[in-house]
Amino acid sequence: MPELPEVETVCRGLAPVLEGRVLEAVTVRRPDLRFLLPPDFAERLRGRRVERIRRRAKFILMEMAGGPVAILHLGMSGRMRFVAPGEELAPGRHDHLIFGTDHGYRVVFNDARRFGIAAYAEAERLEEHEFLADLGPEPLSNAFSGPVLAAALSGRRTPIKAALLDQRVVAGLGNIYVCEALYRAGLSPRRRAYTVQKGRAERLAAAVRQVLTDAIAAGGTTLRDFARPDGELGYFQHAFRVYGREGQDCPREGCSGAVRRIVQSGRSSFFCPTCQR
DNA sequence: ACGAGAACCTGTTTGC
DNA sequence: TGCAAACAGGTTCTCG
Numbered sequence: 043m044p045e046l047p048e049v050e051t052v053c054r055g056l057a058p059v060l061e062g063r064v065l066e067a068v069t070v071r072r073p074d075l076r077f078l079l080p081p082d083f084a085e086r087l088r089g090r091r092v093e094r095i096r097r098r099a100k101f102i103l104m105e106m107a108g109g110p111v112a113i114l115h116l117g118m119s120g121r122m123r124f125v126a127p128g129e130e131l132a133p134g135r136h137d138h139l140i141f142g143t144d145h146g147y148r149v150v151f152n153d154a155r156r157f158g159i160a161a162y163a164e165a166e167r168l169e170e171h172e173f174l175a176d177l178g179p180e181p182l183s184n185a186f187s188g189p190v191l192a193a194a195l196s197g198r199r200t201p202i203k204a205a206l207l208d209q210r211v212v213a214g215l216g217n218i219y220v221c222e223a224l225y226r227a228g229l230s231p232r233r234r235a236y237t238v239q240k241g242r243a244e245r246l247a248a249a250v251r252q253v254l255t256d257a258i259a260a261g262g263t264t265l266r267d268f269a270r271p272d273g274e275l276g277y278f279q280h281a282f283r284v285y286g287r288e289g290q291d292c293p294r295e296g297c298s299g300a301v302r303r304i305v306q307s308g309r310s311s312f313f314c315p316t317c318q319r
Numbered sequence: 320a321c322g323a324g325a326a327c328c329t330g331t332t333t334g335c
Numbered sequence: 336t337g338c339a340a341a342c343a344g345g346t347t348c349t350c351g
Contacts, residue, residue: 044344076327076346100345118345119329136329155328157345200322209346216344265344266331307323310342326348333341 044116046181046214047257048268048276049100052122055271057095059124059147060104064091067142071133075153076117080162086110087141087162099177099213101159109165113173117157124149124271149271177213181250186212188244195235195243202238202246203231203306212250218263218285221312223249225284230318231304231311256281284312292317 044052068084080086090106097103102122104112116122125131127146139151139160151160163171178194179185194211195202205211206220215223224231226249229242238246262268262276265286269275279286283293288303292314299316 048344115345118343120345154330155343155345157327157329159346198321204322207345218344263344268344308325309345322351324348324350327346329343331341331343333339335337335339 044100044120044262044268045216045219046097046100046254047219047260047278048262049097049102049116049214050258051262051270051276052116053095053097053102056102056122056124056149059149059271060092060095060141060143062092063143063145063147064089065106065141066144067140069140069142070138071140072138072156075138075156075158075160077159077161079160083112083160083162087112092143098174098180099209100216101173103168105165111163111165111168113159113161113163113171114151115159115173117153117155117159119155119267120151120153120158121267121269122149122151122271123269123273176210178208178210179212181212181214181247181254186247186251188240188247191247191250192239192243195238198235200235201231201306202229202233202235203311205235206250207309214254215250217309218282219250219253219257221285222253222283225313225318226253228318230315231306231313233319284314287312 065087068087070084073079092104093107094105102114125148131148136154137150137152141149195205198205206215227246257278260276260278263278264275265279284301287301290301292299294317297316299314301312302315304311
């Protein structure tokens, strides 16, 4: 469900509620997410002050004073919401974690499909943590560029679609934004990754940055149920050019083609065969 | 070594 | 209307 823009949106929504606050209560209602929670997860965090909420790839990092870091991943269906002081929190079936602060807010991690992750690290070892160690560059940082992308794609015969979903190539993209970035770059999802070099890699890197920036500005994408922690919805879905638009006209002025849907490694790819080569 | 497909789990939508 | 199949924003494992 959530890709980089949605996770960024979640982090921005959580920061004002959590940063500077002490976690007075950490409740684990169900420990068996995709990876079993460390047994001492709650105890390690309880009583600590949250210094900063930030994002790496699709991970939410809750950095606590003194070194502990909670690493959260929303998987496919994960959501974070907060409940204000005085509001009733009736925990649902899929509310797996609840963080209660010293000013009475509660932050709830909900994940119906349980593809999500909750893990724990110490700050000085964070980069080496198994979930973070192999991630590629952040696409909105200076570490990402056309040449960097070209280098990561060289020698790879897999379709560019699959390569961009590989978090080691570039961190944070998922099915929606890969489709949209490839459309903006004019590249077919079926093109072999190693053929994306020089100018094509420049165009693709620029398209990735642009689509992610636009999506963050729109508060992410709400297809079914994604929502910000305060309950507001994202609206980038209205800016989709190809995702979910099978059979509809290509949005490019002067193009008479229609958006096609194909399946690549088990996932839908949407593209315009005329504009994307 | 690499890539396609299955698997993980639940909920919602689609089609007969 | 009812039920089964298909599908979903992610990642990892297995198999060829």
